[in-house]
Amino acid sequence: MTGLRSLVGATFTAAARTAALAVAALTVLVAVRSAPAAAEPGPIRLVSKSATEQAALAVTPALSGDGRYLAFRGTIGGLAGIFREELASGAIVPVVAGTAVPAGPGADATAPSISADGRYVSFTTRAQLDPADDPEASSGDVYVADLAGTPPTYQLASAADGAAASLGGDSVASPRVALSADGREVAFVNGGQVYRRQLDAARTTLVSVARDPLSGEMESGVPVPGGAVVELNGMPQATGAALSADGSTVAWLGAHLPAQVPLLSDERAKIEAEDASPIPYDEPLWRRVADGPAAPTRRVVGGGDPLAPGCPADGTLADPACRGPFPEITGKGESGNLAMGWIGTQGPIDPVPQLSADGRLVALLGNPTEATNVFLVDMAPSLTRDQALRQLTRQVAVRPSDEGAVVNREPFVPLNGHIWDLAVSADGQRLLFATARQRFPLAPPNLVTSPPAQLGLVEVYLLDLETESLHRVSHGEGGSSEASLGPGAGANGDGASAPSLDASGDLLAFASTAANLVAGDGNDASDIFLVEDHQGGSREAPVSISAGPPAPRVKARRRLALSASSLPNGDVKLVAVVPAAGRLQARVAAPLAVGARPRRLAAGRLRAAARGPLTMTLQLPPRLRRLARSREGLYATAHAAFRVRGGGRLRGQVQVRFHAQRAKKGAK
Numbered sequence: 001m002t003g004l005r006s007l008v009g010a011t012f013t014a015a016a017r018t019a020a021l022a023v024a025a026l027t028v029l030v031a032v033r034s035a036p037a038a039a040e041p042g043p044i045r046l047v048s049k050s051a052t053e054q055a056a057l058a059v060t061p062a063l064s065g066d067g068r069y070l071a072f073r074g075t076i077g078g079l080a081g082i083f084r085e086e087l088a089s090g091a092i093v094p095v096v097a098g099t100a101v102p103a104g105p106g107a108d109a110t111a112p113s114i115s116a117d118g119r120y121v122s123f124t125t126r127a128q129l130d131p132a133d134d135p136e137a138s139s140g141d142v143y144v145a146d147l148a149g150t151p152p153t154y155q156l157a158s159a160a161d162g163a164a165a166s167l168g169g170d171s172v173a174s175p176r177v178a179l180s181a182d183g184r185e186v187a188f189v190n191g192g193q194v195y196r197r198q199l200d201a202a203r204t205t206l207v208s209v210a211r212d213p214l215s216g217e218m219e220s221g222v223p224v225p226g227g228a229v230v231e232l233n234g235m236p237q238a239t240g241a242a243l244s245a246d247g248s249t250v251a252w253l254g255a256h257l258p259a260q261v262p263l264l265s266d267e268r269a270k271i272e273a274e275d276a277s278p279i280p281y282d283e284p285l286w287r288r289v290a291d292g293p294a295a296p297t298r299r300v301v302g303g304g305d306p307l308a309p310g311c312p313a314d315g316t317l318a319d320p321a322c323r324g325p326f327p328e329i330t331g332k333g334e335s336g337n338l339a340m341g342w343i344g345t346q347g348p349i350d351p352v353p354q355l356s357a358d359g360r361l362v363a364l365l366g367n368p369t370e371a372t373n374v375f376l377v378d379m380a381p382s383l384t385r386d387q388a389l390r391q392l393t394r395q396v397a398v399r400p401s402d403e404g405a406v407v408n409r410e411p412f413v414p415l416n417g418h419i420w421d422l423a424v425s426a427d428g429q430r431l432l433f434a435t436a437r438q439r440f441p442l443a444p445p446n447l448v449t450s451p452p453a454q455l456g457l458v459e460v461y462l463l464d465l466e467t468e469s470l471h472r473v474s475h476g477e478g479g480s481s482e483a484s485l486g487p488g489a490g491a492n493g494d495g496a497s498a499p500s501l502d503a504s505g506d507l508l509a510f511a512s513t514a515a516n517l518v519a520g521d522g523n524d525a526s527d528i529f530l531v532e533d534h535q536g537g538s539r540e541a542p543v544s545i546s547a548g549p550p551a552p553r554v555k556a557r558r559r560l561a562l563s564a565s566s567l568p569n570g571d572v573k574l575v576a577v578v579p580a581a582g583r584l585q586a587r588v589a590a591p592l593a594v595g596a597r598p599r600r601l602a603a604g605r606l607r608a609a610a611r612g613p614l615t616m617t618l619q620l621p622p623r624l625r626r627l628a629r630s631r632e633g634l635y636a637t638a639h640a641a642f643r644v645r646g647g648g649r650l651r652g653q654v655q656v657r658f659h660a661q662r663a664k665k666g667a668k
Helices: 267-276 328-335 623-627
Strands: 027-033 044-047 057-063 070-077 079-086 090-097 108-116 120-125 140-144 153-156 185-190 193-198 203-206 210-211 218-223 249-254 283-288 298-300 359-366 372-376 389-391 418-425 430-435 459-464 468-471 497-503 507-512 527-530 538-545 563-564 570-579 581-588 597-609 610-620 634-644 648-656
Touching: 057 108, 057 507, 057 527, 070 090, 070 108, 070 218, 079 108, 079 120, 090 120, 090 140, 140 185, 185 298, 193 249, 203 218, 267 328, 283 359, 359 418, 372 418, 418 497, 430 468, 459 507, 497 623, 563 634, 563 648, 570 581, 570 597, 570 634, 570 648, 581 610, 597 610, 597 634, 623 634
Parallel strands: 057 497
Antiparallel strands: 027 538, 044 527, 057 070, 070 079, 079 090, 108 120, 120 140, 140 153, 185 193, 193 203, 210 218, 249 283, 283 298, 359 372, 372 389, 418 430, 430 459, 459 468, 497 507, 507 527, 563 570, 570 610, 581 597, 581 634, 634 648
């Protein structure tokens, strides 16, 4: 369940803004970025339906880069398989489909990816769409459909180099990220190895090649012994691989790392021992295939960083210069409770790394030390793994034995549950993820929309790195405070899944089993939903500018920017950037038990003589300060209102954490 990235720079149709500029008429290509805003994304539209019926089931959406088309797997009109929808008209056509009952050829098709213009769709199926090239009737193969004509034509992608004949055995492509923006390159997994197929040249290249341990050189054409990708449920190919939109880069969740990348001597020994167990060590890997056969396979994260400056050839984890961001990762399994590695055995989490359009930025899910979180890694060669990595989410772990646990009584899953699925925009600045969590302690990014008022299913959140904001996208039709509700329980990933973004990051799609997102959703199954959000993302568009009257004076838009941080003594520092002179008021509220109404915990007032930052210290009342000294502290929401002198009022909110730093043992 991974997201299709489309080519940066694709041209989109944009609505022209009213502009009166005294210039000669001309046509130019400009990049338009909408101003950051605190408004919520929306509204939510159910799109997995034709003019006459709603799909009985719809999952795994993949948006085209230009935002015109959506591919998905589902059942509609008595057919099951892969479909493509033109979003403007709502017209749905089958890409490959068979009768739903009994299941006909093509009904098993899964894992769609779509090209930037929507013409090509890749998928995995056991149907023999080209029997001459695919003689194994029972094997799974990857195909690319060309929808330029009717009916579509199919090209075998999981084929041998220089031929159209199948590689043999089972092949699989990851959903949403297997296809390049032009639709002519595909990444897939066969026999535990990662391949890239260039369709026009009929060329298949082994991506996951072995590394010579003596010379350190990549052995072109030599597969990784034991398989390069992690096994899921006994299927080495189940995780698939991601291909960047420009076709330059491939990423996958790797297994048998000693055969693929350089390691420190002590972590190599631990990993080799774990690889001999039923659950081998896993870690995300990255390779810039555009650099040719000598291009190295690189670790994205890890316990050690043997390539870091200052790390000797015989370096170990005991040497600070050799440590990566998670030196404890190879010791996770020593307690006997967790498998070692990046993902381990944590349920239906999508482990395939996500890539920006040029492949340089890697967004990924992992649980190196705690519940699965979101990370963004810059693969620029000059960066160490510590410098390259940014953690974007963190869990809230509360147990009944903790002091202050009265604030967050059972159930705990929404506080520290996993993040299940992830997508990233073409420029790597917007991330869409699915989780049942209700609290996000890292700030920035700041949660600027309300968490659900009740416990529900997995929701979708949009993280914007430009504005350092976090928005909840999915919610009940009753409003932004209403949780997604329906069959199942969010603890195991039920609810929202398979988020997808167009190239600009402005168009958001996801699947959800929730029954209350829109009125009239009556199939009691998963559907595909669409949300437009024009607060961020770049769009390049041809804009015609013609002569006109003198430009009117445009009043600058005013907004209230908020951020918050914990002070060592347990107080909270609230910073508000105000646009003019005026008066700031803030109040902090939180429920002190599950189901209880939020209580006012702190408040403050300040006056501003001019525009700029205002800093306010918020304190808990004495009877509640013990909660700030608990292990997790007390999470609450700060609501701020700023009255502009002689003008209107601006409002905003931000999540805050009252958390005192504990004195270290032995400190005087």
